[in-house]
Amino acid sequence: TLKMNSGATAPEWVTVAAGGSTLTASQSATGTGSDVDFTGIPSGTKWITMLLYNVSTDGAGTYGIRIGDAGGIETTVYQGAMGGISTGGSAHITDMDTSFKLVGPSLSASNYSGIAELRLQETSSFKWVCQSVIGNAADSSAYCTFGGGNKTLSAELTQVQLLTSDTFDGGTVSIQYGS
Secondary structure, three states: OEEOOOOOOOOEEOOOOOOOEEEOOOEEOOOOOOEEEEOOOOOOOOEEEEEEEEEEEOOOOOEEEEEEEOOEEOOOOOEEEEEEEEOOOOEEEEEOOOOEEEEOOOOOOOOEEEEEEEEEEEOOOOEEEEEEEEEEOOOOOOEEEEEEEEEEOOOOOOEEEEEEOOOEEEEEEEEEEEO
């Protein structure tokens, strides 16, 4: 990497430490009920990407992400908004409150794919931000959602959860994370 040092008149080449990432095995959402949990996230994690592939539910409810520390998954004080638009022209905006909202309301029996990015914004106070883009183009009424928000934990993040207000009945979910 080329870097300019303070007070220098010319840039210099420096070696950047190799940073790795871990991609978890995909978990089937079928048979998990209303949540898919990822636990044991290691100390020092600064980013997490959740990957949804053809995830579906048995109803027309919402999808969201919750995060947690060693004390458990946090269920309150998620701030931000999620919006969605369909090919039919309908649009909506939903405030976040009990999770980072990803989809809501969903189209019943539809498959959703996309990503949600979680990034540690401030290490000392455990502030996290989230952005997401989730879409469904598998039926005659394509639907796309997008959102962003924030959440402060009381300690270092150790777990993340995909949840629905219905029951998952299809698709897979994985996370990738790194420091």
